[in-house]
Amino acid sequence: MQQIPLTYQTLYSELAQRSLDASFTTEFNIDGRFVAAEVKGRRYWYFDVPNSGGNKTRTYVGPVDDPEITKRVENFKDLKADMRERRKLVSTLVREAYLPRPEGKTGDVVRALAEAGFFRLRGVLIGTVAYQCYPAVLGVRLPSTSMVTGDADFAQFHSISVAVDDKMPPVLDTLKTVDPTFREIPHQADGRFTTKYSSRSGYKVEFLTPNTGSADYESHPTPMPALGGASAQPLRFLDFLIHQPIRAVLLHGAGIPVNVPAPERYAIHKLIVASRRRTDKDGTAKSRKDKIQAATIMEAMIEQRQTEDLADAFMEASDRGPAWKEAIRRSLSEIDDRERDTVQAALARGIQKLGRDPAEFDFGGAAATPKP
Incomplete structure (x- = not known):
């Protein structure tokens, strides 16, 4: 960017x-x-x-x-x-x-x-x-x-x-x-x-x-x-x-x-609502737009070294319950592979810096074990 x-x-x-x-x-x-x-x-x-x-x-x-x-x-x-x-x-x-x-x-x-x-x-x-x-x-x-x-x-x-x-x-x-x-x-x-x-x-x-x-x-x-x-x-x-x-x-x-809204909350909220759009006349298009906006803001925050703010919002939403966590996980799985890898790795680093274990949040793979 x-x-x-x-x-x-x-x-x-x-x-x-x-x-x-x-x-x-x-x-x-x-x-x-x-x-x-x-x-x-x-x-x-x-x-x-x-x-x-x-x-x-x-x-x-x-x-x-x-x-x-x-x-x-x-x-x-x-x-x-x-x-x-x-x-x-x-x-x-x-x-x-x-x-x-x-x-x-x-x-x-x-x-x-x-x-x-x-x-x-x-x-x-x-x-x-x-x-x-x-x-x-x-x-x-x-x-x-x-x-x-x-x-x-x-x-x-x-x-x-x-x-x-x-x-x-x-x-x-x-x-x-x-x-x-x-x-x-x-x-x-x-x-x-x-x-x-x-x-x-x-x-x-x-x-x-x-x-x-x-x-x-x-x-x-x-x-x-x-x-x-x-x-x-x-x-x-x-x-x-x-x-x-x-x-x-x-x-x-x-x-x-x-x-x-704070940009980190806007991004995480878009991940949640994107997975819950009904497949009506414009639900699919809105879901796609939601995920684009979420991924774009998250990448921008990562580039601007605001990863901990993003991770904090991510953890707060995930801690709200299984439905919230699953909605976020599903939307993350549907964004571009490169963007997803970047976001997951950054979130894992941010979570670790904030004193939590990234493994709690079901990243899977290398993203759950950030490099020091």
């Missing part, structure tokens, strides 16, 4: 910093003030703005123990939007560093939901749109063939949606600012709830949440108090994917600060 020159990696880091800074200047009115409040033993930042009735409107910002958020709270008065300069940075990263940018409608949808507060409320961008962020995050160019998509997926833990005590404006109204033909798609199991929205052209936006209980729950939509009237489709394995997400920037417009 071709490494992105350090100059452009530095530009991306600058863009990430300035984009997050700018999101504060545009989202929070200068007439308001930040306050810290304790909820269930943990302190959170909120933003209070006085209203015409002599009261105040309170907005959730994030945990006090998040150093990046607290730093921006402290420096709020000094932050200034610099959209024109950030647009230049995005243009440079796309044209000169050949980093991917999303298709126009995708970028507009993500930006609209970001401005509505989705990521501030600890939502996570997932799927192929999130995958487009990883070349800049990992510092390598990834194949563009596995970045094509016609929809956008967003996820949030139900517990977070309840706990933040704040909510977005109506999701449908937000999406209509991008395309007025967006409409709600009533859930098949219960038409009172909506987890998916579609435009006239067929572009789809879906909200998802982890299902950590019985598989029966996957047929029932979950109301999400923070998501502006949207519910979410429960999915197995999603809790692993969106645990401890990272910050990234989607290269659209002036840069959109987003939360995406």
Whole structure:
């Protein structure tokens, strides 16, 4: 894989910093003030703005123990939007560093939901749109063939949606600012709830949440108090994917600060879901795409010497139970021989460095006994 020159990696880091800074200047009115409040033993930042009735409107910002958020709270008065300069940075990263940018409608949808507060409320961008962020995050160019998509997926833990005590404006109204033909798609199991929205052209936006209980729950939509009237489709394995997400920037417009899954979790999750795709009209194609994305990220992390992070995620998933371990094993067995050998050998080394025995994870062959 071709490494992105350090100059452009530095530009991306600058863009990430300035984009997050700018999101504060545009989202929070200068007439308001930040306050810290304790909820269930943990302190959170909120933003209070006085209203015409002599009261105040309170907005959730994030945990006090998040150093990046607290730093921006402290420096709020000094932050200034610099959209024109950030647009230049995005243009440079796309044209000169050949980093991917999303298709126009995708970028507009993500930006609209970001401005509505989705990521501030600890939502996570997932799927192929999130995958487009990883070349800049990992510092390598990834194949563009596995970045094509016609929809956008967003996820949030139900517990977070309840706990933040704040909510977005109506999701449908937000999406209509991008395309007025967006409409709600009533859930098949219960038409009172909506987890998916579609435009006239067929572009789809879906909200998802982890299902950590019985598989029966996957047929029932979950109301999400923070998501502006949207519910979410429960999915197995999603809790692993969106645990401890990272910050990234989607290269659209002036840069959109987003939360995406950690790349190691994205890769392992793709191995799991690839083996469980139903062989319906597009299940095989999706499974193939899943495995390509997983193998590509794993190879990139290995090249960037992030093997231990990958091994840690691999062990966590494998320790979830036999079904998880078998799903990973099956997908690994179906990727290219050279890629599989590289990944298995690296995982074995990482597992050994983390104090476990690679033999526990059924690699087989030489991969289970890494060279010192």
